[in-house]
Amino acid sequence: MCLLYNVIVDSSTMLSKSPGCLEMKKSTGVEDTARKCKSITIKTKVKIIERLYQSENKLVLVSSFHAALYIPVVLYCTTILRTEFALNEIMSSGGAEDDIPQGERKTVTDFCYLLDKSKQLFNGLRDLPQYGQKQWQSYFGRTFDVYTKLWKFQQQHRQVLDNRYGLKRWQIGEIASKIGQLYYHYYLRTSETSYLNEAFSFYSAIRQRSYYSQVNKEDRPELVVKKLRYYARFIVVCLLLNKMDVVKDLVKELSDEIEDYTHRFNTEDQVEWNLVLQEVAAFIEADPVMVLNDDNTIVITSNRLAETGAPLLEQGMIVGQLSLADALIIGNCNNQVKFSELTVDMFRMLQALEREPMNLASQMNKPGMQESADKPTRRENPHKYLLYKPTFSQLYTFLAASFKELPANSVLLIYLSATGVFPTGRSDSEGPYDFGGVLTNSNRDIINGDAIHKRNQSQKEMHCLHPGDLYPFTRKPLFIIVDSSNSVAYKLSASDPEFYPSSYSAYAESYEDGCEDYPTLSD
Template sequence: LMKDKNDFQLNISWFIHIHEDDIPLCERKTVTDFCYLLDKSKQLFNGLRDLPQYGHKQWQSYFGRTFDVYTKLWKFQQQHRQVLDNRYGLKRWQIGEVASKIGQLYYHYYLRTSETSYLNEAFSFYSAIRQRSYYHQVNKEDRPELVVKKLRYYARFIVVCLLLNKMDLVKVLVKELSEEIEDYTQRFNTEDQLEWNLVLQEVAAFVEADPLMILNDDNAVVVISNRLQEGGVPPLEQGMVVGQLTLADALIVGNCNNQVKFSELTIDMFRMLQALEREPVNLATQSSKPGTLEPNEKPAKRENPHKYLLYKPTFSQLYTFLSASFKELPANSVLLVYLSATGVFPAGRSECEGPYDFGGVLTNTNRDVVNGEMVQKRNQAQKEMHCLHPGDLFPFTRKPLFIIVDSSNSTAYKNFSNLFGQPLVCLLSPTKTGNIFNICLTFFFSFR
């Protein structure tokens, strides 16, 4: 710890001017401690990207340490705001950056744990940034990188609001983001203008992707959640026993060409992940102050199935995540694999009818896609290598498996073999009326 602090002194030397003797020792220590916490928090946050994306346990201790440092940093800047303003020159956008990082932590912790309550925690921090105008002064500074921080904050806030079905707020945020991007592109001649305009187009298309509107008796729009409501579990049929099998893990794969998406979340992935979750509980109401809950605290045992969201994975990536889920699947548990992907069809009629002869669904590749649907092979005698064939999933039928294929070539999986006698369900979309399948998917799921 002392070594870190000694190394860190170089980063704060700028704030101690010629009149360093005029700065009381206690205030100098306050600034030093703040800078140390700020630097440590950045190191830990940057280290998150190096953690394995799969597995349930390897990353938890690191997340815990990161949460701990950010909690200390947030409380420290609250307790010593006046000293930091006067001696360090703390700006409001810097406070906003800390709050934004905490929001990102909660969001990524939600992705890791599937506990929707952490979405509310992310929302509380993102909302506070907007309400307190932490980024308001950024536009007055001639620093495009600060404006980009603000734009990224808006994009992340929109994702969280989408997942919480706060559609009215999403529309307001999109309008504000549009104004911010317009101001940014007018003030700075940067290379990322087209990228930010594309972000706007994506989120606008995402919001408009579902034309279905439900009105109440007063003709007001009602937002219907796809998540499982408290007390909304359908009753068991006669003779069924609770707890025989539990849906524990789910891989949600999105690899459709030209499908509406925002960030790395397609509309199909968005709908399916909500169908596998319970309505979130606001954890802030159970703690002394909003945003102070430790990530290892849980309000009650109400776990959602653990999920991996894979946007356009390669075959090796998909197989790695499948193997990790299979390895860590608890006893009496089911692994769900949802494949929303472009169909890959065989180039010609095969004399055999094996698990690799009917094509499958596309995995990510840089090769061109013909007609938006069909991937052609260079050598018709060989099988398509950038494809998840039914036979590729056979090893995972050693444990209970639930497969959903939403694809133009879903029929490739219709004769899926159950080689090991374990529970197996294959739910296949129609090949021509997939939209109806998407609407009905939610009603197939209830997990206990």
């Protein structure tokens, strides 16, 4: 504590002597806080820390230079203070602090540090850009490293943490849930289905080991909400893995948990959780493609490509000219069955662009790291962006990012499942902006769920994605699938020779001999 006191006082003294530093309130001053730390109780210290965290965004009383210097000091000091206060608070309940071995004190301190560090890194994932494939990899690697250390640490020192820290099972479940979320989001960014299996493993462990079973006994609604969110995330992973039997069991358990939650706590989110149940029930009913085998039993087929199930190439077909590297899967239909931010159309399409999951432990290294050179090479799934009801600017941003990072000799796929926007009246010209298009997200009112407000012909639909909006991206190989009531607009535009840039001629000529019946974009 003395060392910490000196750090705080030295930092505040350095700041007070710096030019341009304004006087701060005593309630948020580090020197005043350090002075109080000498004599106040543990509970009061915790309140001071909470006050400091609440005040972090208010430390603009100093110039930008001094604020940049002061805030890291507060963050560093409050992290150490919180660790020490938690240590003293928990350990003092088991006896005198002097009777606690130094090794056990260090174990609890290290655990508190790893736990706090993991939360900081996990929260930082929200600030990472959703587009681009390179900026986020190093950050994900560091986050995985910390959570791996934290998970192993609590396994190796479980007895000490139970006795001295008071580690509860729901806290272990929360760590496992965060790791499952990491694997799931890594799957979304890499399209590697093996990470879905890893997410499923951690989510299954939480359920099998009943990590959240004691949450309902505590009078803390926020803990119950964490449990409900865990169920919702687990259901999404099971849907993506086609584990429908598990999904049905989870939905039943989630329904019971929501009923108990709404009965015990008079909360405002009761309607929202009931809506979650309705969405997943409708999704389960709408999604599966079922066939009957010889035994008249239902078999749920997967849309993913099996390693041994790839169709053979026809004689004369050329291989290796182009490969699908990136895909934008966009869902913006009104009143469509969905769960979370995944419509049925998006769900089926993303599976059609993936291979069946494989065992990650035998195929891949730790996320964020490169594969070993001695491991057999395998074809990667195309990278995908899943955009649920994006605005026009969001769609264009992701499209531009995909276009920029598209490798040579690769194809960009755009799948549009959206409500059609039709032209209002006939136009003198028949250009790429005169046939209408599909709707992107907007805040405008919708009549009866699907009717679009009409505008004058002179005013183009502001939130409409016209075929002409895609013209700049045809400089690279582009494949478009439009599932809409106005998909004909893209077919008419694609029949225009100006739709295809001269760069397509080289690819077209290479396919003429071997693929005489190769479909065009307008087919």
